[in-house]
Structures are given as C-alpha cells and as structure tokens.
Amino acid sequence: MASNILSHTLFLLVITMATYHISHASDPDITSDFIIPANRSTVDGTFFTFSGMRAPFQVDWPEAFNVTKASMAQFPALNGQSVSYAFLQYPSLSINPPHMHPRAAELLLVIEGSLEVGFIDTTNKLYTQTLNTLDMFVFPKGLVHxxxxxxxxxxxxxxxxxxxxxxxxxxxxxxxxxxxxxxxILATAFKTDIPTIQKLKAGLAPPKA
Structure with a gap:
C-alpha cells in the first residue's frame, strides 16, 4: 500500500514538473556561461560583438518595409542567451504584414515616426493602438500581429x-x-473561387530576376 502511494506520488510529481516545464518553456537553459560554435576553438571580444545594425544606415532608405535581424543566425553568440533584436524600417504607407513569432513575445519600441499596430488573441479579438516616437507595445508570444x-x-x-x-x-x-x-482547399477555406486564390498567389510571388 505504501509502495503504491509512493509510486503515485512520484508519478504526480513527474507530471507536475513536466507540465511546469512545458508551460514555462522558452530557449533551453544552458549549463555554461555561453556556447562556442563547433567551428571555433577560442573566442575573444569580437565574438560577442555584432555590427550588422550599421548596414541599414549605410544604404539608401528602402522602398518597402525592411527588417535587419540580430538573432542567432546572424549573431551566434546569442545561442543560449534567450534574447535577440530586429531593426525595422517603414517607408511611408508600408506594412509589416500579419505574422507571428512562435517562440517569443515581441517588445516593439518606436524610434522615429508613428505606427498603427495590432494583434489578435485566441478569441479573435483585435487589439489596436497608435504608437508615437518612444512608445512601446508588446505582442504576446505566438499571436498574429x-x-x-x-x-x-x-x-x-x-x-x-x-x-x-x-x-x-x-x-x-x-x-x-x-x-x-x-x-x-484554399478556395473552399476562404469561401471564394480558384481564380481569386490564383490572383492572391500571384501577388505574393517573388519578382523574377
């Protein structure tokens, strides 16, 4: 009897810990100060430095919305650090189309100008706001915005x-x-016809080289 109680207690403890871990999961915790890529044996201060944000200021203003990322792909020192950035440029009347980030919330800071922003929660409620210079807005993790x-x-x-x-x-x-x-399938899902779907797809096709 005591053995069964202990088994059930351990089982519940394991389930509780697993549920807690899943509900609080983000980037995996690391057991070292930082992660050195496999193709490097030593690092110095340059490894922890990213200069890619200079690039947008060294060319003409983009004609369409442009994003310059500083995530793990561009800045390997971020691996295991649970943080990244993006610099966003919006020409007049441009949009960062509806999208989502499956692994993180986004905290947006307007540096210059103004933006109309919004996100949709899981009940399909839309939250919108007009942001001015130095305003901040948070887009919850995994929600379309x-x-x-x-x-x-x-x-x-x-x-x-x-x-x-x-x-x-x-x-x-x-x-x-x-x-x-x-x-x-798309025509049925959007309650329209295939020619309409084809027009939408054509508008999203990359320009020919």
Missing amino acids: YQYNANPNDPATALSAFGSANAGTVSVPSTIFATGIDEG
Whole structure:
C-alpha cells in the first residue's frame, strides 16, 4: 500500500514538473556561461560583438518595409542567451504584414515616426493602438500581429526585442498562399473561387530576376 502511494506520488510529481516545464518553456537553459560554435576553438571580444545594425544606415532608405535581424543566425553568440533584436524600417504607407513569432513575445519600441499596430488573441479579438516616437507595445508570444506606417509623407523606424535567440517568424500571407497548399482547399477555406486564390498567389510571388 505504501509502495503504491509512493509510486503515485512520484508519478504526480513527474507530471507536475513536466507540465511546469512545458508551460514555462522558452530557449533551453544552458549549463555554461555561453556556447562556442563547433567551428571555433577560442573566442575573444569580437565574438560577442555584432555590427550588422550599421548596414541599414549605410544604404539608401528602402522602398518597402525592411527588417535587419540580430538573432542567432546572424549573431551566434546569442545561442543560449534567450534574447535577440530586429531593426525595422517603414517607408511611408508600408506594412509589416500579419505574422507571428512562435517562440517569443515581441517588445516593439518606436524610434522615429508613428505606427498603427495590432494583434489578435485566441478569441479573435483585435487589439489596436497608435504608437508615437518612444512608445512601446508588446505582442504576446505566438499571436498574429502587424505594424503599419499610415503617414503618407514620413518614414518610421522601430526596434524589436525578443525573449528568444531564435524567435522565428511565420508570415500569414506567405504561409497560406505561397507554400503550395492546394488551390481548391484554399478556395473552399476562404469561401471564394480558384481564380481569386490564383490572383492572391500571384501577388505574393517573388519578382523574377
């Protein structure tokens, strides 16, 4: 009897710990100060330095929305550190289309200009806000959201912080219309016809070289 009680207690403890871990999961914890890539044997201060954010300021202003990322892919020192950034540029009337980050919340800081932002929760409720210079807005983890520069004359810039070294980005338009899902399935899902789906897909096709 005592053995059964102990077994059940241990089982419940394991389940509780597993549930807690899943519900609080983000980037995995590391057991060292930092992670050295396999192709490097030693590191110095340059390994912990990222200069990629200079790039947007060394070229002409983009004609369409542009993002410069500092995530694990571009900055390997972030591996295991549960943080990353993105620098966002919005020409007049440009949009960062609806998208989501499956592995992190996003904290957006408007550096210059203004933005119309919004996200949709799991009950399909839309939350919107107009942000001005130095305003901040948080997009909860995994929820679809967007940013739009409604100003017809002035550009806007923003900086986004993520609680993951690899937050991931899933673009809603591209994921739905540019990944090969059967056009008949899409037409049925959106209660329209195949020619309409084909027009939407054509608009998302990359420009020919």
